[in-house]
Amino acid sequence: MNDSQLLRYSRHILLPQIDVRGQEKLTQSCILIVGAGGLGSPAALYLAASGIGKIIICDKDNVDLTNLQRQIIHNTDAIGEPKTASARRTLNHINPEVEIMTLQEPATEEMLVHLLSSADAVVDASDNFATRHAINQACIIQKKPLISGAVVRFDGQVSVFDLRSADNPCYHCLFPLSGEDNDPNCAVMGVFAPLAGIIGCTQAAETIKVLLGIGETLNGRLLLLDGLTMKWRTINLKKDPACEACSSSSARASNDGG
Known part of the structure; x- marks a missing residue:
């Protein structure tokens, strides 16, 4: 690391769990963020500020006035332009050393599998179940960690979901595809703006912990926050041996034969 980087990341380097070696690992890491909205904004901002070497941002939408209440990576001047372009400009201002790659297109499973071949982890900041399940399937295929978040109302x-190990649960274990006909829509249901920041920042923190192998991550745990009471709850998760997404092909064949 050069002198400028040692200064920029000095408060990380002071932490014995990170130190110079850990910070160097961050600068060599690549993270895929799917969604540049309420969750993707704070996650991307903190990951860029923390010195992640390369950040890939995938989002098909343009900035709308209604986004600005919570999507803090965008500003009023960005209304009408692609969220990916707005996000890249903001992140370049925060940390010009970070390489930002953008894709303004829907996140398909095929595309995600390709991107994850060179990424170390994915931050799911999407807003619909179809995309979340596509991300989950790509992570299973590529055996990559998935840092998942969601907000609606309060x-x-x-x-x-650390899918580097086949023993860990996946997103589908928690939220099976069956029965999911409608996505929660913040345009109809609303969302408490600071809540997006809290969850998105938590995703950034978990991503860094996953990359560095420090502390105890939320793997195998679902953390729930009630923004009105500021009460946190934790639900322990277990792998579903009959999960259609992450169970072994032999187990699926056995179930089909039964």
Whole structure:
């Protein structure tokens, strides 16, 4: 690391759990963020500020006036332009050393599998179940950690699905595809703006912990926040041996044969 980097990241380097070696690992890491909205904004801001070497941002939408209440990576001047372009500009201002790659297109499973081949982890900041399940499937295929978050109204949730180990639960174990006909829509249901920041920042923190192998991550735990009472709850998660997404092909074949 050069002198400028030692100064920029000095408060991380002072932490014995990170130190110079850990910070160097962050600068060599690549993170995929799916969604540049309420969750993706704070997650991207803190990951860039923390010195992640490369950040890939995927979002198909343009900035709208209604986004600005919570999507803090965008500003009023960005209304009408792609969220990916707005996010890249903001992140470049925060930390020009970070390489920002953007994709303004829907996140398909095929595309995600390709991107994850070179990424170390993915932050799921999407807003619909179809995309979340596509991300989950890509992470299973590529054996990559998934840092998942969601907010609606005053309720937030965050978890880590560390799919580097086949023994860990996946997103589908928690939220099976069956029965999910409608996505919670913040345009109809609303969302408490600071809650998006809290959950998105938690995703950034969990991502850094996953990359460095420090502390105890939320793998195997779902953290729930009631923004009205500021009460946190934790639900322990277990792998579903009959999960259609992450169970072994032999187990699926056995279930089909039964």
